[in-house]
Amino acid sequence: MFNFLKRLRTDKNESVELEPAVVQDPVVEPEVEAVAPENLAAEAIAKQPQHLAAVIEVQLPERSIGKxxxxxxxxxxxxxxxxxxxxxxxxxxxxxxxxxxxxxxxxxxxxxxxxxxxxxxxxxxxxxxxTRADSALNLSDGALPYVFLVVGVNGAGKTTTIGKLSRWLADGDWKVVLGAADTFRAAAVEQLATWAERAACKIVRPLNQGQDPASVAYQTVELAIREDADIAIIDTAGRLQNKKDLMDELGKIRKAVEKQAKISEVLLVIDATMGQNAMAQAKAFAEVANVTGIVMTKLDGTAKGGILYALQKELDLPIKLVGVGEGINDFAFFSPSEFAKGLVAYK
Ligand SMILES: Nc1nc2c(ncn2[C@@H]2O[C@H](COP(=O)(O)OP(=O)(O)O)[C@@H](O)[C@H]2O)c(=O)[nH]1
Ligand SMILES: [Mg+2]
Known part of the structure; x- marks a missing residue:
């Protein structure tokens, strides 16, 4: 069990009643460079109402790798x-x-x-x-709002993972804002919006298809700060065909976020059923994306769980979360002992 730091909300109503999902369309599509004063993060912190300035330590419901x-x-x-x-x-x-x-x-x-x-x-x-010391999600340094970037190839399970994570955080009374920076496929935005509804959290979506993902990322963090949210989670596109494109696009998103907040995690989502291809993908992303942790999805669909072990060892990056199904509760923090127990269990 990990202890996490989130905002202390003294307004009881606000802390227990989650707001209904509001689909937040950015009103303008700014040039990221133009609208972002460097000191916005400091200003936002200074403007915080006193009752929101404090953080508290919380525990969130446990999840098991289980099946x-x-x-x-x-x-x-x-x-x-x-x-x-x-x-x-x-x-x-x-x-x-x-x-x-x-x-x-x-x-x-x-x-x-x-x-x-x-x-x-x-x-x-x-x-x-x-077992390693850095397997927990970085939700403990109190640098609110936490910002997570979620990266990985199409189909790996990014959007689904964000949905599960949002709901889990919302269940623990966290205020979550999502950013649909996978702007090229309308369906991808809708899919994230559906998850946002289930988790009762706000979402920033592109004004039009193909809008600069960095501007969506910027506006997501902006909204999170304005709303005193605990965390902003940004979904990204996995369509990028070569390393240079990937590096450029993620670099722009990162810069846009960092105008206002620190990036707490860059989670790389990898589909466990991809076998050795998973390794090649993971290496490519790890080289360009400043990955801080791996989410391994679809462990439920594979007899090839060894890829998880191989990835953590070879990339020297912690597995932080695992996906074990398509349902909203089908994920867990990675636990070496539970995983090992599952692998050597009697049938
Ligand atoms: N069985 C299983 N399916 C998953 C898991 N995570 C995601 N999926 C499925 O994988 C497909 C692609 O997921 P999606 O989140 O859209 O991937 P994205 O393109 O990376 O955003 C969807 O059909 C999901 O339901 C998991 O842990 N287990
Ligand atoms: Mg997606």
Whole structure:
């Protein structure tokens, strides 16, 4: 369980009754450069009503990986089969070998040989190796509003993840503002708007198709500051075909956000069912997007959960969230022990 910092709202009504979804159309389409005085963030903070200036520590409802992770073993765990099984689950060649060697060594050392003993050892080994100190979402530094950018290729699950996250935050009484900076497909904007409705949060949408995503991002943060929101989450396009386009576009969005607020997270969403393609995608994004954490979606649809392990190791970036279904509650904070337990569970 993590403790998070959000705004303290003394107005009881405001804190319990979420406002109905309002679709907020930007009135103007400004040149990002033109409308953004550098000191806007400081001004916004100075203008805050006193009762909103304070932050409080809160806990949010827990979510479990639960049904998401498929077991690696349909029958007894045999050391001779382990490497192949890990390979099939997309752990990758080197990691599969390394884990197998390590488990053999450890089994030898402690004299483990039965299926139950080996499963326990493997579970511990995977848990230890996946545990890192930076797995929690950055919702604790009190630099409100937090701003999350969500990046990744089309179809990875960005919009769905934002929807789930918004609802979870709203359930915990957070004020959320969404930004539809995936401006090229009308359907993408509508999809985010539907999730915004479910989470009862405001959304900034482009005035017209193809509007500069950076201006939407700018206006999203602006609205979040004006509304004293706790967090702004910005959906981005995944259509970009080459690294240069990607870098330019995300760079512009980042600059637009940073005129008014700090970026708390750049979450890279990766579809677990993509196997080794997931690795290539993740590397490309990690190189250009200043990624701070990975969201691995569709763990429910795959027997290849090893890609999660491989990604975290190879990119040296924390997995922060996992998606385990299409429903609004189907996500969890990444927990190494729950994940490892799911992988080595009895069928
Ligand atoms: N099974 C499953 N489907 C998911 C998950 N996350 C997203 N999806 C589905 O993946 C598809 C693409 O998701 P979307 O959010 O539109 O991806 P985007 O293009 O990155 O915004 C949709 O059909 C989602 O319902 C997940 O964790 N599990
Ligand atoms: Mg989308």
């Amino acid at each position: 998401g992770v498929r077991s690696l073993f349909g029958s007894d765990l045999l050391l001779d089969d382990l490497e192949d099984i890990l390979l099939l689950a997309d752990f990758g060649v080197e990691i599969s070998l390394e884990i197998t060697e390590e488990l053999k060594k450890e089994a030898n050392r402690v004299g483990a040989s039965t299926d139950a003993e080996l499963r326990l050892l493997l579970m511990e080994l995977l848990t230890n190796r996946l």
